[in-house]
Amino acid sequence: MEKTDVIIIGAGPVGLFAVHQLGIKGLKAVVIDNLDKAGGQCIELYPDKPIYDIPAVPECTGEELTNKLLEQIKPFKTKFFLNERVNEVNQEKENWIIKTNKNNHFFAPNIIIAGGVGSFEPRKLSLKDAEKFEGKSVFYSVRNKEDFKDKNISIFGGGDSALDWTVELSKFSKVNLIHRRDEFRGAPHTLSEIKKLEKEGKVSLKTPCQLESVEGEKNIKSITIKFDDGKIEKINTDIVLGFFGLIMKLGPIAEWGLNMNKKTIKVNPENFETNKKGIFAVGDICSYPGKLRLILSGFHEVALASVECFKRARPNEKYKFEFTTSSTTIKDRLGKK
Amino acid sequence: MPKITYKDKQGNSKTLEVEKGLSVMEGAIQNNVPGIDADCGGSMACATCHVYVEEKWFNKLPKPDEGEVDMIDMAFEPKKNSRLSCQLIVTDEMDGLEVTTPEKQS
Numbered sequence: 001m002e003k004t005d006v007i008i009i010g011a012g013p014v015g016l017f018a019v020h021q022l023g024i025k026g027l028k029a030v031v032i033d034n035l036d037k038a039g040g041q042c043i044e045l046y047p048d049k050p051i052y053d054i055p056a057v058p059e060c061t062g063e064e065l066t067n068k069l070l071e072q073i074k075p076f077k078t079k080f081f082l083n084e085r086v087n088e089v090n091q092e093k094e095n096w097i098i099k100t101n102k103n104n105h106f107f108a109p110n111i112i113i114a115g116g117v118g119s120f121e122p123r124k125l126s127l128k129d130a131e132k133f134e135g136k137s138v139f140y141s142v143r144n145k146e147d148f149k150d151k152n153i154s155i156f157g158g159g160d161s162a163l164d165w166t167v168e169l170s171k172f173s174k175v176n177l178i179h180r181r182d183e184f185r186g187a188p189h190t191l192s193e194i195k196k197l198e199k200e201g202k203v204s205l206k207t208p209c210q211l212e213s214v215e216g217e218k219n220i221k222s223i224t225i226k227f228d229d230g231k232i233e234k235i236n237t238d239i240v241l242g243f244f245g246l247i248m249k250l251g252p253i254a255e256w257g258l259n260m261n262k263k264t265i266k267v268n269p270e271n272f273e274t275n276k277k278g279i280f281a282v283g284d285i286c287s288y289p290g291k292l293r294l295i296l297s298g299f300h301e302v303a304l305a306s307v308e309c310f311k312r313a314r315p316n317e318k319y320k321f322e323f324t325t326s327s328t329t330i331k332d333r334l335g336k337k
Numbered sequence: 338m339p340k341i342t343y344k345d346k347q348g349n350s351k352t353l354e355v356e357k358g359l360s361v362m363e364g365a366i367q368n369n370v371p372g373i374d375a376d377c378g379g380s381m382a383c384a385t386c387h388v389y390v391e392e393k394w395f396n397k398l399p400k401p402d403e404g405e406v407d408m409i410d411m412a413f414e415p416k417k418n419s420r421l422s423c424q425l426i427v428t429d430e431m432d433g434l435e436v437t438t439p440e441k442q443s
Contacts, residue, residue: 046380
């Protein structure tokens with residue numbers, strides 16, 4: 001069990017800045033995120049897209065913003081628990097205990113939910129029948145490519161993941177690459193490699209078409225695809241791989257008894273506390289009158305939430321407002337002389 | 338104000354006046370029309386405001402840019418007449434537009 005002052009759920013820009021606001025107040029935090037790296041939507045959805053409304057930063061990309069924030073919180077040596085999803089929360093007097101899907105336990109008087117619009121999970125095939133084959137014949141990621149050796153593989157999708165795995169798996173398996181339109185959004189050079197592999201008979205390209213049905217009992221034996229012109233084709237398939245990007249799902253947080261409003265959590269805009277004492281929600285996931293889903297609003301929200309966190313984590317100390325420019329204590333914490 | 342009709346797969350339909358300059362997505366969100374999630378808030382990053390545009394309207398609308406078409410790949414059950422409603426900015430010419438929401442967004 002890891003004891004700390006604040007458990008931050010979500011390593012997006014607002015979660016990262018929470019580390020800073022807590023850190024300068026002398027509070028320790030841990031950060032948990034379902035993705036394999038920090039940055040949240042900034043990294044996962046728009047790493048290369050420019051953002052123009054960060055105060056005093058005329059233009060930066062999602063990736064640049066993330067890297068700057070990571071640099072800013074470096075002095076606090078915060079522990080990150082990535083690839084990990086928060087499952088359960090339990091109360092123990094004035095404290096909260098969080099359990100993750102990796103069975104790690106965290107103990108703190110405060111939780112800050114900076115969960116954006118939920119944790120990222122792969123988008124799945126829309127065909128209902130595909131569900132029962134999930135984990136047996138249908139996969140949305142490749143853990144160990146050896147599992148897909150000498151098989152008939154049908155890959156769905158048009159992005160880099162679909163293209164890259166088509167090339168990779170065609171080295172030892174027969175691969176069909178199936179996409180709903182003729183254009184692929186993945187890297188052009190990968191696509192030309194695939195066109196070459198197609199000529200060599202190692203890859204079959206099927207476009208524009210979509211999955212019509214899957215056939216098989218325990219495992220998939222074949223799939224049927226339908227082309228835009230109405231033509232139907234049955235393809236021998238052992239493995240279906242779908243690469244349709246990620247969606248955001250709120251997940252177990254929705255079951256925590258918090259005051260929910262659709263997919264958001266209602267908070268008190270004075271300190272961003274939810275209806276549970278010591279659980280805060282900030283950034284895209286919180287709602288209050290006038291809420292704007294801007295990164296800069298999230299920064300403001302964590303600044304205020306961190307004050308309340310201080311009061312709960314240090315009940316015997318008086319909170320003292322300080323400026324970073326003049327406070328020697330803060331400068332010490334930041335490692336500045 | 339232009340009128341926009343939002344339908345769902347079950348055949349429910351709601352016609353609303355949507356202010357010019359707002360997106361078809363915003364028109365739905367502001368009026369609590371179900372079936373459009375818009376998780377990313379209109380930054381064309383999530384494909385959860387996916388709609389099907391009625392055939393006769395599809396060709397009249399400004400063409401989707403590459404980013405939108407790429408993002409539609411990730412939508413739930415994309416079709417030829419799929420659009421992201423956050424990219425459909427309401428104009429006077431769009432008075433009478435009908436869009437249908439998919440069975441679900443994710």
